[in-house]
Amino acid sequence: MKEAQAIEENDEDFTVDESTPYAELWLGTHANGMSQVAVKGKIQSLLDYVKANPELHCGSTSGDLSFLLKVLSVRKALSIQAHPDKHLAEQLHLERPNVYKDPNHKPEMAIALSEKVRAMCGFRTMPEIQSHLEQYPEFAIILGQGLSNQVLKWKNGMDSKKLLRDVFHAYVAAPEVILTKQVANLVGRLRKLTVRNDTQHLILELEQQFPRDCGIFSPLLLNIMELKAGQGLFIDANVPHAYISGEILECMACSDNVVRAGLTPKLKDVPTLVNMLTYKTGKPETTKGRPLGDNLRRYTPPVPDFLVDVLDIPPGHTYELSAVHSPSIFLTLKGDGCLKQGEVTLDVSFGLSAFVSAHTSCAILAGPYGLRLTRACTNIEHQSVNISM
Secondary structure, three states: OOOOEOOOOOOOOOOOOOOOOEOEEEEOOOHHHOOEEEEOOEEEEHHHHHHOOHHHHHOOOOOOOOEEEEEEEEOOOOOEEEOOOHHHHHHHHHHOOOOOOOOOOOOEEEEEOOOEEEEEEEEOOHHHHHHHHHHOHHHHHHHOHHHHHHHHHOOOOOOOHHHHHHHHHHHHOOOHHHHHHHHHHHHHHHHOOOOOOHHHHHHHHHHHHOOOOHHHHHHHOEEEEEEEOOOEEEEOOOOOEEEEEEEEEEEEEOOOOOEEEEOOOOOOOHHHHHHHOOOOEOOOOEEOOEEOOOOEEEEOOOOOOOEEEEEEEOOOOEEEEOOOOOOEEEEEEEEEEEEEEOOEEEEEEOOOEEEEOOOOOEEEEEEEEEEEEEEEEOOOOOOOOOOOO
């Protein structure tokens, strides 16, 4: 398999090469990955299209979409990162607009498309971190004796947030000379083992991808998650995470704000990340979505910006999708068929997408092999869905 093509932001000369694999597909109105629509044979940006008649297309006067739909194909681990909440996003955009290019928050939902998706998300429990300090002296050296002793003395009932913040800060801000030596010591020791657990396998995998990076130690602090096809994971603002491998359907608030601290050659904003995290411990819950009848499964996050529907329509069947007070983006995941509104029809097949305006219904006709598609829209189940961009 060829390496996925890296695309520079705002590359106006970029054209899709059908023979080349790509790591990400963006569907939405964000400036860093603007979708184009074909209207009566003419191509224009999706943002221009909805702004031409915002009440018709968006169901409001905002003239924009509150959500961004993506497909990720992760062969090499993505950076350890978190996304700011709305207040911090506005502040970061005001102070450093060249780095944080929009003022919006970025909660997200990841749904596994492949049979296995691996990720790291949220901090491990304090007993797990204590155990790792005892098992991995290299990590204890990075933290320093005093801080390591504080962690080992922690007991249930004691506050953990400040201590965990100190641990994370010491880890991501460790001097390079110390980090490089301890990475070499840890990797050398693990390679000599004849039997390794999942954490140790991941440490060695990350070291191959990002030699000498501080993120190599991240599996000792962060929960290792494994999602099966159809399982979803909601990641709120200010939660550290990193996707490791697999194909993922991802939906989020319309933002590209990312604060990174490891497993990346890109800008690392350690002070911002250390200060913004919630330092909540424990493994995040996963979801299989909620069935709404035989053909539709809904993934509903606790935020108003977006939700995700996955529709499975048997061969030759028709599904009537009722109108909602939100614009929608459809993406075909498997099979083929067509979308129909009145006398207008649009053929769809794997990888093709469509935009549907607010307050419009749609008939979905599956072809001879059935049809699976996903719909992203504003969270129509949330009590307050008036999103201002």
